[in-house]
Amino acid sequence: MSTPSRFWREIPQRYRLEANKCKRCGYISFPPRLICPQCQNREFKETKLADKGKILTFTVIRVPPQQFVDQAPYAVGIVELDDGVKLTGQIVDCDFENLKIGQKVKIEFRKIFDAGEAGILCYGYKFVPE
């Protein structure tokens, strides 16, 4: 089982969508990086991800990992946010049959799963169709 530090050090990203933007080419890194993968520049300014976007692709997980067993079936998609960043996450509060590529979604803060018997609750972003 993981120690709590593994979860809390990701909080700026998972709770507040903190990213960084390359001062030279504008590439947005999420999570933040120390060197730009596009132009190898090392100077960034802090930014936050857009909170809306559209579904690029999606699936419905029927055979889940162990810590997601009580949630299955659930939808997971890749969403392109309005700032161009692409994120993987669950799509919730929807009928699977009505999900479509191109559909508009917004980001909401939700519980993701319980980490084992110690009961750490793991939070983060999920997508909700608008």
Next chain:
Amino acid sequence: MREVAVIGVGMTKWGELWEKSLRNIFVETALLALDDAGVDKIDSMYVGSMSSGLFVGQEHIASLLADYLGQVPVPSARVETACASGGLALRLGFMEVASGMSDVVLVSGIEKMTDVSGYEATYALGTAADQEYEGYHGITFPGLYALMARAHMEKYGTTREQLALVAVKNHLNGSKNPLAQYPFEITVDSVLNSVMVADPLRVLDCSPITDGAAAVILCPVEMARKMKKPIVKITGSGHATDSISLSSRKDITWIEATYQAGKRAYAMANKKPEDIDILEVHDCFTIAEICVIEALGIVEKGKGGKAVEDEVTYLEGKIPVNTSGGLKAKGHPVGATGVAQVIEIVKQLRGEAGKRQVKNPKVGMAQNMGGSGGSTVVHIFEKE
């Protein structure tokens, strides 16, 4: 650089081998390769293994396996790039012989996957994805490939039936491979009616959990000629990386690392896609084979589904793909897969592939991929 030949291959029947341990499976397989090459001593060895730590709770297997093969103190290294570990082991062995550092090198791959529960195996495989930004959100490997499949269907009109045909073709080939885990035929209907795992992928779109190993022996071509061995040369080797997280890629339907590794292997061997007579690719899921033959330039972008529907990639087609049965029917002991692909190409080039023998192939290619495409290793082989 010296020219390098594959002079021995070894593989035993793959499956759920409950009665055999990791070390037993390895030694049986490696001995077959040594016998095939006609040698009993090696100068060095490589072992591709994705996760012996999570699957059998044993790290440090490079030395363990060198010991049980009776070869200590030879140098032995374990190599890991998720499901491409075996392919990368071959590349390192090739480089070692080509450079003149060693003459006789054993290259192997192994995974013993059934010593843990299904959940634990799923977890181990899941570590090939980005654990913090993919796994954290409940995505699985079938899920990641399902995301690619849905995007490919939307963008190019690839059909559910075309995906199923990849599995049907590979099982048809696998039914002619006695070492395959599932050597039997399946139908489009059976694929379309199998259990849904991650829409649109069903269980018969997925490669299985397998115990198995594969081993080959490499040496300089000069030495192989003196030994009067049938010679299959490694003439091209390419390796490339990409983000392991699928969402970071520019195009979710395109496997750039495979394109890049392929480009390097083609350039080194001075070959083009149309020169390839037989091809083993990493069909961990049906959609993967479609994306990979596009990225290798075997078919145009977006035409991978059509290629299997038109039977271009069947055994009798213009470019037979996965004559061994692929990962789908042969099985997918993760670290062993990249080495087993080489064995199929060598058997085909030697004319030893039995009922699935392609007529007189001269040039073969093997493509081995890690995760959802975060790494790829490609090799080109030619008969002397």
